[in-house]
Amino acid sequence: MAEVEETLKRIQTHKGVIGTIVVNAEGIPIRTTLDNSTTVQYAGLLHQLTMKARSTVRDIDPQNDLTFLRIRSKKHEIMVAPDKEYMLIVIQNPSE
Amino acid sequence: MPVTHKTLVKSKQGSNAQSQQKPLAAKTAKVVSKKKDEDDGTEIGEGGDEWMHGKTLIKPPDQLDLTEAELKEEFTRILTANNPHAPQNIVRYSFKERSYKPISSVDQLAVHFFLEGNLLHRDSDEARRQKAKQGLPDEKATVVTETEDEKLETPLQAAGGEEAGDVEEGGGEDGAHSVDSKTGKKEQKLTNQFNFSERASQTLNNPLRERGCQTEPPPRASFSATANQWEIYDVYLEEMQKQEKNKEKAKAVPKKEDDKGKKKLTLVETQSDDLTKVAKVAKIIERMVNQNTFDDIAQDFRYFEDASDEFREQEGTLLPLWKFQYDQAKRLSVTALCWNQSYKDLFAVGLGSYDFTKQGRGMLVFYSLKNSTYPEYNYPTTSGILCLDIHPDRPYLVAVGFYDGCVAVYNLKEERPEPVYKSSSKSGKHTDPVWQVRWQKDDMDNHQNFFSVSSDGRVVSWTLVKSELVFTDIIKLSLVGAVSEGPEGVPPPTMACGTSFDFHKQINYLFLVGTEEGKIHKCSKAYSSQFLETYDAHNMAVDAVKWNQFHPKVFISCSSDWTVKIWDHTIRTPVFIFDLNAAVGDVAWSPYSSTVFAAVTADGKVHVFDLGINKYEAICQQPVVAKKKTKLTHIEFNPVYPIIIVGDDRGYVTSLKLSPNLRSKPKEKKGQELPRGPEVEIAKMEKLLSLLREPENSKA
Numbered sequence: 001m002a003e004v005e006e007t008l009k010r011i012q013t014h015k016g017v018i019g020t021i022v023v024n025a026e027g028i029p030i031r032t033t034l035d036n037s038t039t040v041q042y043a044g045l046l047h048q049l050t051m052k053a054r055s056t057v058r059d060i061d062p063q064n065d066l067t068f069l070r071i072r073s074k075k076h077e078i079m080v081a082p083d084k085e086y087m088l089i090v091i092q093n094p095s096e
Numbered sequence: 097m098p099v100t101h102k103t104l105v106k107s108k109q110g111s112n113a114q115s116q117q118k119p120l121a122a123k124t125a126k127v128v129s130k131k132k133d134e135d136d137g138t139e140i141g142e143g144g145d146e147w148m149h150g151k152t153l154i155k156p157p158d159q160l161d162l163t164e165a166e167l168k169e170e171f172t173r174i175l176t177a178n179n180p181h182a183p184q185n186i187v188r189y190s191f192k193e194r195s196y197k198p199i200s201s202v203d204q205l206a207v208h209f210f211l212e213g214n215l216l217h218r219d220s221d222e223a224r225r226q227k228a229k230q231g232l233p234d235e236k237a238t239v240v241t242e243t244e245d246e247k248l249e250t251p252l253q254a255a256g257g258e259e260a261g262d263v264e265e266g267g268g269e270d271g272a273h274s275v276d277s278k279t280g281k282k283e284q285k286l287t288n289q290f291n292f293s294e295r296a297s298q299t300l301n302n303p304l305r306e307r308g309c310q311t312e313p314p315p316r317a318s319f320s321a322t323a324n325q326w327e328i329y330d331v332y333l334e335e336m337q338k339q340e341k342n343k344e345k346a347k348a349v350p351k352k353e354d355d356k357g358k359k360k361l362t363l364v365e366t367q368s369d370d371l372t373k374v375a376k377v378a379k380i381i382e383r384m385v386n387q388n389t390f391d392d393i394a395q396d397f398r399y400f401e402d403a404s405d406e407f408r409e410q411e412g413t414l415l416p417l418w419k420f421q422y423d424q425a426k427r428l429s430v431t432a433l434c435w436n437q438s439y440k441d442l443f444a445v446g447l448g449s450y451d452f453t454k455q456g457r458g459m460l461v462f463y464s465l466k467n468s469t470y471p472e473y474n475y476p477t478t479s480g481i482l483c484l485d486i487h488p489d490r491p492y493l494v495a496v497g498f499y500d501g502c503v504a505v506y507n508l509k510e511e512r513p514e515p516v517y518k519s520s521s522k523s524g525k526h527t528d529p530v531w532q533v534r535w536q537k538d539d540m541d542n543h544q545n546f547f548s549v550s551s552d553g554r555v556v557s558w559t560l561v562k563s564e565l566v567f568t569d570i571i572k573l574s575l576v577g578a579v580s581e582g583p584e585g586v587p588p589p590t591m592a593c594g595t596s597f598d599f600h601k602q603i604n605y606l607f608l609v610g611t612e613e614g615k616i617h618k619c620s621k622a623y624s625s626q627f628l629e630t631y632d633a634h635n636m637a638v639d640a641v642k643w644n645q646f647h648p649k650v651f652i653s654c655s656s657d658w659t660v661k662i663w664d665h666t667i668r669t670p671v672f673i674f675d676l677n678a679a680v681g682d683v684a685w686s687p688y689s690s691t692v693f694a695a696v697t698a699d700g701k702v703h704v705f706d707l708g709i710n711k712y713e714a715i716c717q718q719p720v721v722a723k724k725k726t727k728l729t730h731i732e733f734n735p736v737y738p739i740i741i742v743g744d745d746r747g748y749v750t751s752l753k754l755s756p757n758l759r760s761k762p763k764e765k766k767g768q769e770l771p772r773g774p775e776v777e778i779a780k781m782e783k784l785l786s787l788l789r790e791p792e793n794s795k796a
Contacts, residue, residue: 007378010470014385022374058326068380079384083377090381094388 011090018076021089023047034091042078046089050082179206383466390468393417397465397739402755410709412716412757414702417739418468420445420749424476425459430743432484433730438491440736441465442472445749448480448499450729455480455499460506463749475506475513487535487544495546495558497530503548503558503565517565519558526550531595537604549609551593555619571624573611595637602648608665610638616653618665631668633661640682646690646777650785654683660695662707664785671785672711676703682730684740688759690777691784696728696742704758707784716758720750 012020012033021039022031027047032039054066068081076093182204187196216223387394397417405412425447432446441464448458458480462473479500487493492508496515502525504515519525528551535546536557545559553573559566573592593612600606605621606628614636618629633641634655644650650671654660656679661670678697686692691707700723704716721728721744730743738754 004372004375004378007375007382007470011378011382011385014382014469015389017385020381055322055324055326058329059324062326062329068384070384077388079381079388081377081380081384083373086374086377088374088377088381090385092385092388094391 014092016093016095018091018093020091023087023089025085025087042089042091046078046080047087050080050087054082177204179204181206382470383464386467386469390418393468397737397753400753402757405755405757408757410706410715410757412704412755412759414704414716414718414720414740414752414754414758416720417751417753418465420463420468420471420751421747422459422461422471422474424474425461425747428457428459428480428747429727429745430729430747430749431458431480431482433732433741433743433749434484434486434494435732435734435741436486436491437488437735439464440734442491443732443734443741443749444484444486444494445743446481446484446496447747448482450745458498460484460494460496462508465751473508475515477504482529483532483548485533485535485546489538490544493535493544495533495535495548497533497548497550499529501526501528501530501550501552503530503533503546505546505560505565517560517563519565519567523565523567526552526554526556528552528593532597534597534599536599547597547599547607549594549597551595551612553592553594555594555597555609557621569624570621571609571619573609573617593637596639596641598642598651600643600648601645608641608643608651610641610653612637614638614655614657616641616663629665629668631663633663633670634659639680640684642683642685644690644781645685645687647781647785648778650690650781652683652685652693654680654695656680660693672707674703674705674714676701676714679727681728684731684733686733686759687735688738690781692758694731694733694740696731698727700726700728700744702728702731702740702742702752704754706758706760708780709760711784716755720752721746721748 008020008022008031011017019032019034019038021029021034021042023029023043023046027043029039029043034042050066050069053069057064057066066082068079071078071080072094076091079090079092081088182202184202186199186202188199189195190197216226396415400415402413402415428447429449430445431448431450432444434444434446436442436444443463445461445463446458447461449455458477460473460475460477460481461471464472477496477498479498479502481496482499483497485495487495494506494508496504496506498504503519505517507516510516526548530548530550533546533548535544539545539559543559543561545557547555547557547570549555555570555573557568557570559568573594592615594609595612596610598608600608607619607621609617609619610633611617614632614634616631616633616638617627618631619627633653634657636655636657638653638655641653642651644652649664649666650662651665652660652662658676658679660674660676660680660683662672663670674695676695676697678699678701681696681698683693683695686694689706689708691709692705694702694704696702700719700721702716702718702720703714705714709715720742723746726744726746726748728742728744731740733740738759739751740754741749741751743749
């Protein structure tokens, strides 16, 4: 357990990382470093997108599964790593 | 009286003033009246004249003057029935004769008056139609029905009279009857407009009652789901797993206690913080974040090929990639490096200290190229690690040799930080630092085993039996050559200190041991006391000895005496000698070429040699660490990727990419495809060796 905490802490303090959100299977954020409204927005939108992406991947081959999803935009990069029960969202500014 | 006659005449005249159709008989009256008109003033006077001259005729002015003879002429008038107005000469065109022909007879009928009447003969069509409309049958029928109706009428009337008292039901029947009678009457006779009575009665309306009941609606919940291909697949998988579990349960019924224990564990897990399940995802994210931060390095690692190598002839460069460091290992030096054979991006770093005065703790750290900021695994140890080896077949088993002489085996799959097996003083641990460990193939009982060499002069084989390490001394290194006897009675130390060893790649029992005295012994597992061969290798301790990966006869050795030497094990003298101007910490053969090897020195430089290109000099000499004081202690080639990792005495591990010149393959002749494989490499080396041997032979 402590390991996971440490890992999350390391991610949060990594260079360029703006925020991290841990979302559970229903799309409800359980842990975040951003403010509430932003968190809720990110969680809701990315949850849907991840479900869709995962559905796409698995539809093509049911034995396959989505490992992670990167959305690179002009300002920063959003990385989503879904799991069976949880989803981790990290927003990083890669060019810093 | 005559006056009245006149007045009458006057009135007549007044009325018929303009008409002159009066016959002659009335003329006199006219004349008289005219005269009267003319002579109003003398009326009274001439009135008598008139009466006297009443019969005198006065001619109207426009009357025909006819002679008397003409007047007497008689005209006969015949009355015929001919129509005077009918035309007498109607002519019709006859197509047959193509001319106009008069019609012989002309219709003489003259219609004086015509008036459309509304009476119909009763037998005419129209009359019949009208009767039918009114519902009356034909005349004959009407006659019969008339009589019948008459008959009906009378009983009806009688019935009506009788049942006049009943109001409701009788009324209903009566109403029916009356309707019938009405229709009957209508068919035959027109209804009597004066005596006709319409009878109606109302039935009893059953009282209507509305009854309803309301139930509580069943609880509703809206449900939506998708049925994708993968969802169906998942469900099937679950089913299968359940079935398998059931089967297993059926088999493993007596293991109830274990189950209970497991149940407890699972309960604890669910109660604890849910974040444990995020571990895997967190790891992935961390790697992604690192990849982003070190994006350019990752790109270089994959794709960068130094283009300037084309201009550099034979020299190459090393491109620095990631740098691995662990906070808690800052004061330790890298004492061992090993790549994992199965997971090509994972490598192990052993940390300890070479300084025998500063012995403290150590650490076993595993890094992955995917995450350069934090190790994948790390195990702190009480004593400094001096060597390690990862099992080639079981990549989760790591054998470690410590400074305090212990050996241990770690299992990466298990979570605990202690080793799975550890040798203790009882179980034959070395009394001196263990300099090298190497895994061997499983023995006949399928136990894993490894060898270790130590400064106490023993080469020991350790076997993992169940939960213990069982040791077997393989060989004891004795000092070769007579040593002057010490003071009387004291036997001179007979054990040499082994500092490195290596097993032959193909010949299993053959191995080399380097000693602190600078000798290399070729030994066999079978012979425990004798060496097969001894080479006077170096003046100082042999730091590393390694067999060539391809050529079965060649091995390399390096030492702190600044030299690197290449040997053919059949020849007692080295084939190549390289002087590197600094103490050589480690040397390693490349996995892709039999003629390429790299060495690290204490002045922070990496030297890469390719004997196929240049037999005397390094093709690359590059300092890789910032501070010149850092000594490079170990070097390893990655089995797959063109990178090397270099460990130094500050605890850093630097990864470098070999430029293309350093990994050159023999040039292809046009049109010919050179066979690539170990044979080629062996041939290459053999060629080199033969070049060197010839002068020897010729000399000899």
